[in-house]
Amino acid sequence: MTASSAAVPSGTGRRLLRHLNPGPYGWQTTAATVLALLVALALSSALIAITGGSPAASVQALFQGSMADWTAWTSTLLYMAPLLLVAVGACVSARSGLFNIGQEGQVLIGALAAAWVGLRLAITGPVLLVVMLAAAALAAGAWAGLSSLMYRLRGVNVVVSTMLMTFVAQQVVAYAVNMPWLLQESRVGNAPVSPQSNPLPPSGLLGSFGEYPDLQINGGLILAVVAAVLVAVAITRTPWGFRLTMLGRNPLAAKHAGVRVNALGGAALAISGALAGLAGAVLLASPVGVNRLQPGIAMNIGWDGLLVALVARNRPLAAMPVALLFGVLRSGGGFLAATGVPSFLVDVVKALLVLAFVAPPVVVALVRRRRSSDRTAGSRREATPVAEEAIA
Amino acid sequence: MTDDERARELTPPSAPALRLRGISKRYGPVVASDNVDLDVHHGEIHGLLGENGAGKSTLMKILLGLVQRDSGTIMRGETPVDVHNPQAAVALGIGMVHQHFSLIDALTVWENVILGDTGKIDRAAACRQVEEVSRRYGLPIDPTARVDRLSAGERQRVELIKCLRRDPSVLILDEPTSVLTQAESAELFTVLRHVVRAENRAVILISHKLAEITAATDRVTVLRKGKVVFHSETSATTPPELARQMVGRDVSLRAEGAALGMLPVDGAPAPADPGTGTGTDAAAPGTAPALRLRDLTVTIDGVAVLSDLSLDVAPGEIVGLYGVEGNGQSTLGDLLSGLVLPTSGTVELAGRPVELDRPGALHRAGLGIIPEDRHSSGVVLDMSVAENLVMKSIGDVSGRGFISRRRMHAIARRLAAEFNIVTPSMDTPVRSLSGGNQQRVVLARELSAGPGVLIAAQPTHGLDVGAIEDMYQRLRDAASGGVAVLLISTELEEVMALASRIAVISSGRITGVLSTGEATAERLGMLVGGVAA
Ligand SMILES: Nc1ncnc2c1ncn2[C@@H]1O[C@H](COP(=O)(O)OP(=O)(O)OP(=O)(O)O)[C@@H](O)[C@H]1O
Numbered sequence A: 001m002t003a004s005s006a007a008v009p010s011g012t013g014r015r016l017l018r019h020l021n022p023g024p025y026g027w028q029t030t031a032a033t034v035l036a037l038l039v040a041l042a043l044s045s046a047l048i049a050i051t052g053g054s055p056a057a058s059v060q061a062l063f064q065g066s067m068a069d070w071t072a073w074t075s076t077l078l079y080m081a082p083l084l085l086v087a088v089g090a091c092v093s094a095r096s097g098l099f100n101i102g103q104e105g106q107v108l109i110g111a112l113a114a115a116w117v118g119l120r121l122a123i124t125g126p127v128l129l130v131v132m133l134a135a136a137a138l139a140a141g142a143w144a145g146l147s148s149l150m151y152r153l154r155g156v157n158v159v160v161s162t163m164l165m166t167f168v169a170q171q172v173v174a175y176a177v178n179m180p181w182l183l184q185e186s187r188v189g190n191a192p193v194s195p196q197s198n199p200l201p202p203s204g205l206l207g208s209f210g211e212y213p214d215l216q217i218n219g220g221l222i223l224a225v226v227a228a229v230l231v232a233v234a235i236t237r238t239p240w241g242f243r244l245t246m247l248g249r250n251p252l253a254a255k256h257a258g259v260r261v262n263a264l265g266g267a268a269l270a271i272s273g274a275l276a277g278l279a280g281a282v283l284l285a286s287p288v289g290v291n292r293l294q295p296g297i298a299m300n301i302g303w304d305g306l307l308v309a310l311v312a313r314n315r316p317l318a319a320m321p322v323a324l325l326f327g328v329l330r331s332g333g334g335f336l337a338a339t340g341v342p343s344f345l346v347d348v349v350k351a352l353l354v355l356a357f358v359a360p361p362v363v364v365a366l367v368r369r370r371r372s373s374d375r376t377a378g379s380r381r382e383a384t385p386v387a388e389e390a391i392a
Numbered sequence B: 001m002t003d004d005e006r007a008r009e010l011t012p013p014s015a016p017a018l019r020l021r022g023i024s025k026r027y028g029p030v031v032a033s034d035n036v037d038l039d040v041h042h043g044e045i046h047g048l049l050g051e052n053g054a055g056k057s058t059l060m061k062i063l064l065g066l067v068q069r070d071s072g073t074i075m076r077g078e079t080p081v082d083v084h085n086p087q088a089a090v091a092l093g094i095g096m097v098h099q100h101f102s103l104i105d106a107l108t109v110w111e112n113v114i115l116g117d118t119g120k121i122d123r124a125a126a127c128r129q130v131e132e133v134s135r136r137y138g139l140p141i142d143p144t145a146r147v148d149r150l151s152a153g154e155r156q157r158v159e160l161i162k163c164l165r166r167d168p169s170v171l172i173l174d175e176p177t178s179v180l181t182q183a184e185s186a187e188l189f190t191v192l193r194h195v196v197r198a199e200n201r202a203v204i205l206i207s208h209k210l211a212e213i214t215a216a217t218d219r220v221t222v223l224r225k226g227k228v229v230f231h232s233e234t235s236a237t238t239p240p241e242l243a244r245q246m247v248g249r250d251v252s253l254r255a256e257g258a259a260l261g262m263l264p265v266d267g268a269p270a271p272a273d274p275g276t277g278t279g280t281d282a283a284a285p286g287t288a289p290a291l292r293l294r295d296l297t298v299t300i301d302g303v304a305v306l307s308d309l310s311l312d313v314a315p316g317e318i319v320g321l322y323g324v325e326g327n328g329q330s331t332l333g334d335l336l337s338g339l340v341l342p343t344s345g346t347v348e349l350a351g352r353p354v355e356l357d358r359p360g361a362l363h364r365a366g367l368g369i370i371p372e373d374r375h376s377s378g379v380v381l382d383m384s385v386a387e388n389l390v391m392k393s394i395g396d397v398s399g400r401g402f403i404s405r406r407r408m409h410a411i412a413r414r415l416a417a418e419f420n421i422v423t424p425s426m427d428t429p430v431r432s433l434s435g436g437n438q439q440r441v442v443l444a445r446e447l448s449a450g451p452g453v454l455i456a457a458q459p460t461h462g463l464d465v466g467a468i469e470d471m472y473q474r475l476r477d478a479a480s481g482g483v484a485v486l487l488i489s490t491e492l493e494e495v496m497a498l499a500s501r502i503a504v505i506s507s508g509r510i511t512g513v514l515s516t517g518e519a520t521a522e523r524l525g526m527l528v529g530g531v532a533a
């Protein structure tokens, strides 16, 4: 790595290159990724064929549903927004060395808070939307902050607590939409009531730029992109981000350097929760859903957002194209399911794609080590059994 | 003696255990190894010397298959062999104790020792093996102890046991003594002598201490900028010659006596040279001490690691805290780094008590510290040289809320030049610097912060001769500039050369404070043993 980076000219260009660089051994990783993608596609086609579908028609459907026309693009971008928000949050906490994996629950809590503000507070006009978003961020941030508190008070592992809190969040939302005094929809005449809230008032909805059938860009997407850029700048360019990075890479040295380790870690967790909460508010208030709080409103966006961050290696700017890709899979996947391909297959395809992105850097590094030790194959073959003997 | 002779008969010097020919390795613009030829013989200890960054560790990592060479041949006897991964090295019987410990803190001794083995884990068998090796070589250790509870000397033993258990024919030790006390070093050399004389193994020993090299090795090779510049039988050379070969110029050994570990240890220590001085003398009584430690007690798991430790350091004074490793020095260092809170007692800086529970309070109050374990708390290995250099003053290189890369790099370049940090660029991660240059990054950052009080814990560990000389001068300069310096050291020569007062620590308490004039080896020895003199 140093050998290649030393060859790169210094200055801005170099820094740019470093950001674009997918990892060590640049072009090999890229080639391996392309290869892995092809394999993933081949496997997916095989699976679809086995279950009785037509791979060609499936690809066609995937494309139709996600990119074929402006309407398809609109729906892709509607999914991209919450995915990106969750992923950007995940970047913040991962950077600090704390792994928040409870985004699914934080999304729910964000949606719950936004719904309560939107339906129960008598706020009118555009202020309502602002208050909804703020409430979502605050509530989900505090929710994630609880995990940091549990860690500090009782030493509970953050990964475990954030995940378990997701199940608690699911119960809380289910309770809220089943209790008339909380958020359950109002009874109209004798019609049965469902476990969901009333629809949001129009002033609580996120508007879009553009009109059907043209491309529509929802406010949620703008919010997500702005958040990604802000977080990217904060992480790489500010003293705060510097401390965060230090904390993630060597907490002891960070403490030694005077970083408030607990406070900073807690803040990182809360921020990642807040961004997931915003994603929840966007899911509630943008046309991606029905603008009501429902127990299933998170739609696994929290989990998928984590995957986005994983593929983007915790870099907020890289998360943008990845979130777009995942958006494509979601909108295209929905379309695909409509053509009869079972929806679990869409999930399998998604998993294969994640692997295709995450595995190559590791594989390339391994192969390189192996190959360099194979240069004189003869002596190696001799050496290996002996090595095993010696170790055994 | 008969062992010795048999060993020599078995393998005459004409059949080296290991033969390197034309080994080269470049890291971008840096030539870490330049066409190196080296023969290592059975039954001999081969010393490897060189300045920080000369390429010693790199060469050894190539031998071990941890680093891939660009060109050159490694031969076992007359047959070229391929060492392209550590397993191959193990198979060839090459074992190494690394410059920085590679033990896992949270695991026990036996777990660490069998780490990397394949097959079923047999705890009892592993413990037995550890005990067996430890008995055979006289390296006492409890196989079930957790590694994070061990002192540096004990960790070194574990590393050695781990290595010896695999029965290597070539044993490499990269600066094994830089964290050891004199007694521990002596013990190590006894083991090494046994290993080469009685068991006919080959040993490669890297050290910056010329006295050790001349005393312990049979043959010595000096590297400079990756090249072999000197090679000789140890008996045919002298420390001054070696120093000259390392640095490439004459070195005034008198001034560097302590650095080289060449001052007489027993007998009366040489009085400090008034010219180079011990900084200004202790300030007149009555002035507030710059650093006042008062009744510091630290209890960890019910054991008092420090008890009622009190010590004053006046501005302009260098006080040495001398003692055998593992008597509370590292806890005191952690405390003064803000990593450990005292159970009772206070730290006062310039007459003001410091609120130790506030992060960064010590730093803000003007205390700089060169921590003993630089790898764990001194640097962030995966951040760049520039970032590590400005780590504690990141606010100062920021304007309007943003870090100015330009300013950060300007400061980094200045410090790198001033402290002779050899690095390909300021953006290089600290991880890829040589061990000594990593140390210099910490020294540069702490010394340049302009502290009022400077704690230097084992500041010369891992530094080469020239850098030690430079370090001593900096500590003296700091003191004559009015800084209160507390030098925590296990090396008597170092303390004697620098300090005007010596406080002796034993079992977590100060057993006595002597001026350099009063300090004799006997008195210090008694104090170190916990007897008030
Ligand atoms: N992974 C790496 N990437 C880039 N440069 C490296 C890497 N490892 C070593 N170097 C460079 O190679 C040179 C030799 O380093 P090496 O660690 O071998 O020195 P050394 O002789 O062991 O020094 P010290 O006494 O300080 O431990 C140094 O200039 C170092 O910066």
Ligand SMILES: [Mg+2]
Pocket: B056, B057, B058, B099, B174, B434, B435, B436
């Ligand atoms: Mg080294």
